[in-house]
Amino acid sequence: MTIKGGVKVSVEISGWLKSYFAESSMCAVTASPLPEAIEEVIDQIFQRAISTVPQGGIMVTINGSRADKLIKNEYQLQDGDRFCLIPIVAGG
Amino acid sequence: MMFGYNGKILHVDLTEGKTWIDEHDTVWYRTYMGGRNVALYYLLKEVPADADPFAPENVLVFAASVITGAPVPGTSRFTVAAKSPLTGSFGESQAGGWWGPELKWAGYDAVVIHGKAKKPVFLWIHDTQVEIRDAEVLWGKSTGEATAAIREELGDPKIRVAGIGQAGENLVRFACVVDQGRHTAGRCGLGAVMGSKNLKAVACRGNKRLPTANPDYIKSFAKSFAERVPKNADTNQLHQFGTSNYFANANAGGALPTRNWNQAQFEGAEKCSHEAIHAKLHVEHDRCFACTVRCKQVISAEKPYHIDPIYGGPEFETMTSFSAICGCDNVYAMCKAHELCNAYGLDTISTGATIAWAMECFSKGILTEADTEGSKIVFGDHEAMLKSIHMIAKREGFGDLLAEGSAVAAKKVGRGAEQFSMSVKGQEFAMHEPRSKMGLAYHFALSPTGADHIQAEHDGAFDPNLTGYTHKADTPSFFMEQVYPLGILEPVPSLSAGADKARMFFLLQHHFSFMDVLNICVFTTAPVRITTFDEITKIVKAVTGWNVTFWEIMKSGERGMTMARCFNLKHGLTAKDDCLPERMFTPAKGGPQEGSYIPKETFLDGIRLYYEMCGWNGNTGVPTDGKLVELSLDWLRSEMRDKR
Numbered sequence: 001m002t003i004k005g006g007v008k009v010s011v012e013i014s015g016w017l018k019s020y021f022a023e024s025s026m027c028a029v030t031a032s033p034l035p036e037a038i039e040e041v042i043d044q045i046f047q048r049a050i051s052t053v054p055q056g057g058i059m060v061t062i063n064g065s066r067a068d069k070l071i072k073n074e075y076q077l078q079d080g081d082r083f084c085l086i087p088i089v090a091g092g
Numbered sequence: 093m094m095f096g097y098n099g100k101i102l103h104v105d106l107t108e109g110k111t112w113i114d115e116h117d118t119v120w121y122r123t124y125m126g127g128r129n130v131a132l133y134y135l136l137k138e139v140p141a142d143a144d145p146f147a148p149e150n151v152l153v154f155a156a157s158v159i160t161g162a163p164v165p166g167t168s169r170f171t172v173a174a175k176s177p178l179t180g181s182f183g184e185s186q187a188g189g190w191w192g193p194e195l196k197w198a199g200y201d202a203v204v205i206h207g208k209a210k211k212p213v214f215l216w217i218h219d220t221q222v223e224i225r226d227a228e229v230l231w232g233k234s235t236g237e238a239t240a241a242i243r244e245e246l247g248d249p250k251i252r253v254a255g256i257g258q259a260g261e262n263l264v265r266f267a268c269v270v271d272q273g274r275h276t277a278g279r280c281g282l283g284a285v286m287g288s289k290n291l292k293a294v295a296c297r298g299n300k301r302l303p304t305a306n307p308d309y310i311k312s313f314a315k316s317f318a319e320r321v322p323k324n325a326d327t328n329q330l331h332q333f334g335t336s337n338y339f340a341n342a343n344a345g346g347a348l349p350t351r352n353w354n355q356a357q358f359e360g361a362e363k364c365s366h367e368a369i370h371a372k373l374h375v376e377h378d379r380c381f382a383c384t385v386r387c388k389q390v391i392s393a394e395k396p397y398h399i400d401p402i403y404g405g406p407e408f409e410t411m412t413s414f415s416a417i418c419g420c421d422n423v424y425a426m427c428k429a430h431e432l433c434n435a436y437g438l439d440t441i442s443t444g445a446t447i448a449w450a451m452e453c454f455s456k457g458i459l460t461e462a463d464t465e466g467s468k469i470v471f472g473d474h475e476a477m478l479k480s481i482h483m484i485a486k487r488e489g490f491g492d493l494l495a496e497g498s499a500v501a502a503k504k505v506g507r508g509a510e511q512f513s514m515s516v517k518g519q520e521f522a523m524h525e526p527r528s529k530m531g532l533a534y535h536f537a538l539s540p541t542g543a544d545h546i547q548a549e550h551d552g553a554f555d556p557n558l559t560g561y562t563h564k565a566d567t568p569s570f571f572m573e574q575v576y577p578l579g580i581l582e583p584v585p586s587l588s589a590g591a592d593k594a595r596m597f598f599l600l601q602h603h604f605s606f607m608d609v610l611n612i613c614v615f616t617t618a619p620v621r622i623t624t625f626d627e628i629t630k631i632v633k634a635v636t637g638w639n640v641t642f643w644e645i646m647k648s649g650e651r652g653m654t655m656a657r658c659f660n661l662k663h664g665l666t667a668k669d670d671c672l673p674e675r676m677f678t679p680a681k682g683g684p685q686e687g688s689y690i691p692k693e694t695f696l697d698g699i700r701l702y703y704e705m706c707g708w709n710g711n712t713g714v715p716t717d718g719k720l721v722e723l724s725l726d727w728l729r730s731e732m733r734d735k736r
Contacts, residue, residue, distance in 0.1 A: 054325035
């Protein structure tokens with residue numbers, strides 16, 4: 001299943017991930033529904049990294065909510081949805 | 093031949109002014125290894141069950157491990173332990189820096205301090221010599237001033253000084269021990285135990301480097317480690333920003349406790365982030381012995397507050413303690429609060445959390461200006477926050493109540509104030525939101541030292557719902573692959589508090605426990621950072637020459653947890669103390685995890701399962717005879733039998 005015509009989403013980069021990109025806010029396009037769309041968006045964004053992003057964990061929020069909650073609720077992506085890529089939180 | 097350690101434990105009786113040495117054989121060292129376990133061995137043998145933490149009968153232990161002092165990145169830490177005046181339980185904290193290696197080079201693996209001096213003293217340990225020296229002129233000085241004065245008196249700027257400031261002298265229940273003004277054994281009030289013994293500092297200097305069994309491996313590992321620092325996502329950031337880089341992530345992820353855990357996201361976070369610190373204050377970097385991560389930040393400023401760089405810079409915990417948790421968004425005040433705490437010798441976590449407790453009580457009308465000598469202490473008022481720190485350290489006015497810690501203070505105040513103390517066993521929560529990463533619920537409830545966040549690696553690394561890497565067994569994530577040797581083969585969601593999380597916590601906790609036994613820094617090791625479990629095993633082999641296995645090292649971690657359990661049971665704690673404040677069972681507010689809460693019955697079932705996994709009774713948490721014997725702790729059987 002695909003989203004007809006695709007959707008354009010904004011992607012904000014948070015925390016240490018920012019140091020691997022020239023800009024902290026970008027756009028991506030996807031025609032896939034959740035959860036496949038997340039992988040597509042991350043792939044598109046990571047292709048724009050200025051150096052190799054080390055392996056790590058990333059939390060994805062969409063419009064301020066955890067992506068896995070939206071997946072569970074079968075949320076349909078829309079134009080203008082706001083993705084945020086947040087490195088996982090370790091202890092300190 | 094003995095490799096890596098001295099085979100000597102120094103005892104000092106401050107009441108009698110005498111010293112003696114315990115010498116132990118290889119079996120003893122291989123059983124206890126160092127840090128937590130050596131400290132608990134002496135605390136369990138020496139501290140009577142009814143001892144007041146401030147009485148001379150309490151024993152204070154400074155311990156390194158069998159590998160401390162070898163030039164291995166991440167192994168510079170040392171343990172400070174005693175019966176805690178904050179919790180009445182096992183009190184333990186570790187610090188990095190140089191003090192641990194220096195103690196080893198001075199000829200001892202640990203120092204056990206008994207009794208109480210008649211007047212202020214400091215210990216001077218140098219090349220196996222021990223002196224109890226007068227410290228009357230040092231009493232009242234800050235940790236930085238005292239360090240400088242001791243170095244000047246003894247004529248050596250490289251002397252390492254672990255000491256207390258005015259907070260420890262004034263028996264503030266969360267006073268800490270500070271090495272060189274910036275490396276702190278922060279938690280559990282161990283600085284107050286030093287104060288109760290009239291012990292201002294323990295100074296060390298040693299010139300004897302201990303031989304290691306395989307120096308070639310150590311050299312090659314250190315080189316390989318340094319090469320991997322910039323390639324690892326976390327150590328690369330630690331190298332640049334220290335743990336301050338976690339602050340923005342925690343906030344964005346809805347895991348930043350705000351206004352005494354009333355919210356999980358702080359609207360003023362950007363103003364206090366690592367980027368704000370770097371933009372507004374002068375920042376340099378410092379490191380611990382042999383470590384190439386160099387995660388220590390050193391900050392300074394002249395305006396609006398003078399901030400002395402001798403006291404280092406704030407870590408994530410301190411940043412949150414003096415910003416989000418108090419609702420304050422002033423980066424300068426946050427950094428000044430850090431400096432004050434290190435100078436006075438105060439645990440930043442308990443200080444910030446206790447002030448936040450008072451702020452919430454004030455907002456609810458439980459505390460009024462009649463209680464605070466006319467001062468308003470409200471969320472967002474950074475000047476009130478700074479004033480409170482001074483008053484706590486000096487036990488002045490309202491600060492005398494806060495110096496007891498939020499749990500004891502809440503009991504004294506009454507009127508419902510207890511529900512706002514976010515603490516376990518009397519120790520305040522560290523700056524993490526258990527409702528956003530539910531492993532922290534187990535950290536806080538089951539830590540033998542009261543609420544503590546370094547019981548295990550945090551949930552996010554193993555959450556299948558966090559995207560960006562895969563958790564599938566055939567193409568494992570970096571983190572999952574690292575924990576396979578622990579028997580963790582399946583990821584567990586951050587928002588699970590069930591049996592799967594209890595099992596993961598049990599295994600990860602024993603991993604972190606052996607790190608506290610060997611005094612290894614979590615910021616250098618797997619699963620999130622560099623040194624793998626296989627490499628840890630090789631390091632212990634290379635330093636000591638023992639043919640150890642990872643299984644044996646894990647057992648040392650398990651031994652530590654069970655010994656700590658025995659200490660707490662002996663001192664009157666029960667399974668009822670492994671609890672959480674009711675707020676944790678109500679929905680979180682703010683951020684992407686809004687609405688999540690700890691499911692109480694599931695969590696309580698997880699605690700019972702954890703006890704049973706530990707070989708403890710599922711209801712009482714008392715270790716079984718079989719478990720004690722298996723861990724070579726049969727000498728604790730009779731005492732535990734009385735607890736069943």
